[in-house]
Amino acid sequence: MARPLIVIDPEPRGLGEIFDRDARSLLETLGELAIHDGPGRMPAEPFESLLPEMELLIGQSDMPKARLDRAPKLRAIINVETNFLQNVDYETCFERGIHVLAPGSAFARPVAEMTLGLAIDLCRGVTAADRAMRAGKEKWLLAGAEGCFSLYGAGVGLIGFGDLARAFIPLLQPFGCAVKAYDPWISDHFMAGFGVMPASLEEVLSTSRVIVIFAAVTSENQGFLGRREFELIKPGSVVLLMSRAGVVDFPEFLAQVENGRFRAATDVFPVEPAPADDPARKVEDLVLSPHRAGAMTDSLLEIGRQTVADTGLILRGLPPLSCRRAQRETVQRSRSKPIERR
Known part of the structure; x- marks a missing residue:
């Protein structure tokens, strides 16, 4: 009996980035592997030749309806870049029961950890004090803590309540923080189950002392945080941009920090890598992180672990459990961008 064909075309990931020896060995027991490990995606000719027998695709290869029609055995597509790109005919997948999956929660804990570190940094002025001391302009003791506050008991507001926020x-x-959250795609009942108070965007912005932006970019919310929203934030608050730069008016975000309305940190930028002359580099009260919050070796290996776990279930005729599934109601609104290698 022929073993199921698993096509692995992981660009922009490298095979060794996401599969350690154990995960690779387990994957090899599940089926016959057809692997293209870069550079770039698998060329069209060999990829097309694999479609008739392909049962599972690991990667973000283009899968329009024409290709899906030539892949009658296909059971699942797992995008190991962890985005839902608009290069798949999702409706055909839904009609045929093809799972389209993304192991995005692999980054949730590392990003959450980094968010906590940056929040404490901004609340207590750690980076600002370091910069001042290196320049010989520091203030000592209480004078050096002017404008700082403790995270203990501070009101925290979350914009977006996906894997990262959870x-x-x-x-x-x-x-002991009182946490409010705004996410129009999440029910109040679901948020309340996490001990979080559902709130409007305006309430989150105007009543929270620490605001974390976890929202993903969709067709409906690009740049939805602009001057009007930023001016609702109490002066002296702290803002962390941890998801995608596309959800904010980035020049206005920088202007508000530069004008002293709030201190901020960002792990993401409109163009990545940020150019050498990016104005963000010159904003004093902005802590910069070069999109490294989730960039941990173990995070990437967790992508592989989740992928192999769900592959095993799917090939046994069972539903996937570890990866996030594309949903008919929301996936067409996604505006995720693929990673660019430079």
């Missing part, structure tokens, strides 16, 4: 909630528990 991983962040447990880290806040020791601090």
Whole structure:
């Protein structure tokens, strides 16, 4: 009996980035592997030749209806870049029962950990004090803590309540923070189950002292945080941009920080890598992180672990459990961008 054909075309990931020896060995027991490990995606001719027998695709290869029609055995597409790109005919997949999956929660804990670190940094002025001291302009003791506050008991507001926010909630528990969250795609009942108070965007912005932006970019929310929204934030607050730069008016975000309305940190930028003359590099009260919050070796290996786990279930005729599934109601609104290698 022929073993199922698993096509692996992981660009922009490298095979060794996401599969350690154990995961690779387990994957090899599940089927016959047809692997293209870059550079770039698998060329069209060999990829097309694999379609008739392909049962599972690991990667973000283009899968329009014409290709799906030539892949009658296909059961699942797992995008190991962890985005839902607009290069798949999702409707055909839904009609045929083809799972389209993304192991995005692999980054949730590392990003949550980094978010907590940056929040404490901004609340206590750690980076600002370091910069001042290196320049010989520091202030000592209480004078050096002007404008700082403790995270303990501070009101925290979350914009977006996906995997990242849900991983962040447990880290806040020791601090006794009252947490409010805004996410139009999540029910109040679901948020309340995490001990979070559902709130409007305006309420989150105007009543929280620490605001974390976890929202993903969709066709409906690009740049939805602009001057009007930023001016609702209480002066002296802290803002962390941890998801995608596309959800904010980035020049206005920089202007508000530069004008002293709030201190901020960002792990993401409109263009990545940020150019050498990016104005963000010159904003004093902005802590910069070069999109490294989730960039941990173990995070990438977790992508592989989740992929192999769900592959095993799917090939046994069972539903996937580890990866996030594309949903008919929302996936067409996604505006995720693929990673660019430079």
